[in-house]
Amino acid sequence: MKHVNRLFEYNGVALYTLTRKEVARFMRIWTQTLIPPVITTCLYFLIFGNLIGPRIGPMQGHSYIDFIVPGLVLMSVITGAYTNVASSFFSAKFQRYIEEIMVSPSPNYVILIGYLVGGMVRGILVGTIVLAVSSLFATVDIVSPIIAITIFILTALVFSLGGMINGMFARKFDDISIIPNFVLTPLIYLGGVFYSVQMLPEFWQYVSFANPILYVINVARFAFLGSSDVGMLASFAVIGTCIAILFTLCMILLRRGYGIRE
């Protein structure tokens, strides 16, 4: 029992250290990590919300600017969490300081959780800032704060896991921008940030249901506005499945030392 307690304490200290380091890393470069998504979101609100939005008219019974708030907030959570873990893990690999933790007694799950928490903190922090900025442009009246907090955390977790896998597979800096640019961004835009999937032809609605980002955006929209294109149970089931698959994949890759151990 004493041994287990000591192990728990050691792993706890290691996890706290890695998390603290990860958070300190993105806070140190806050002008690169926290400010750009806020500026981008302000531009979206200005152009799509204030200039084009009034011409579009109401969406699911809400003004267009209010309709796009959940999607834009979630978009910043997704990109913040993903890019943080992908770039941080790849930098650690590239500069070889990943070896510092690899030679230590920290188990793989501590390494994984440390990076995930770092990415989640950044994603949630950026999302919270964007949400605060949103209130300057739109009516932010959260219907279900518990679901809102839950979807913030789960979204940050899913995309931190995605970023971790990207970071492990990446061999050069280009590799950590390919997925965000060519996969993540299209999926976000096609996930219903700016429109309801019900507006799409039936075929494209089915295609959209294969996009996991559709579910996180719709859960957020339900939490913020009380309306959604998909059921909550199905959405949480999809998100939960994604987390289970990605977490398992990360653990397998770490155990094999993929990209970090010869």
Add this chain to the structure above:
Amino acid sequence: MKYSAGLDNALSVHNLCKTYKNGREALKNVSFSVKEGDFYALLGRNGAGKSTTIGITCSLVNKSSGKVYVFGTDIDKDFQSAKSNIGLVPQEINFSQFETPWNIVINHAGYYGVRRSLAEKQAEKYLSVLGLWSYRHTMSRKLSGGMKRRLMITRALMHEPRLLILDEPTAGIDFEARLLMWDYMEKINREGITIILTTHYLEEAERLCRHVGVIELGEIILDIDMKSLFKHLQQETYVLHTQQPINTLPDAITEPMRLRDERTIEVDIPKGSHINPLFEKLAQTGISVVSIQNKSNRLETLFMELLKTEATTLQLDETRE
């Protein structure tokens, strides 16, 4: 030779094999052990397998087969316990260039489960001892090469390991800094830390280490204590500085001699022979010697002999206990 994973061994490596994806066989059944408290030199040419052996011991490289025990603990069965006893100073700089030495060592201690309050005390102690205290808040990329090496040693000591593995720790640093590091390594070894050193500076191994293992093409070809090894040295080379300039070597001298410059002679003396008769012969030819020094690095000589011949043909009658 039988190798045990006994508790008196700091490190036991059993039949370690490593074949890289490109098919290169880096290690072929490598077996050796290092006694607790020892100062062990692991020598070999570039690509011989030293760093692969160290990498496997420290989980930086996946082994193909074999066993590694650290203080009797199988690294596959209880890696946390095994790794908590190891401190590694790698060959290449592997800390974040955008962190300060303070953060680097504190974080490192944290990865080993050392609480921050204790880590801060350790950091103060080791950064001071290794002359980095005044640079603790300097961005690490601004440190000199020698400071970076010392920082890696500081980092490796933060969790007070029982086994310190130094993979070419003094490569690329000036001689003065190297001497300081040698003194410090000797000190911590006297305090009980087992040290494994890989180096290309054989005088470093000769000065510091009590045992030596030589690895060549992925195989351990020699594993012996330093004293026994030197018994196999067949000759020693001396450098003689003469009072008067000389142009040609005297024919009367039978010992192999070479004229390095007009006041310097190198001479090979068979092991066990006295050097006084040589002085007498030189004096008879009108050459007086004003100073003498042992030129050759003895380990270097043996190492080169060993690599030239096959180690298996070296009939070493003394083997490690």
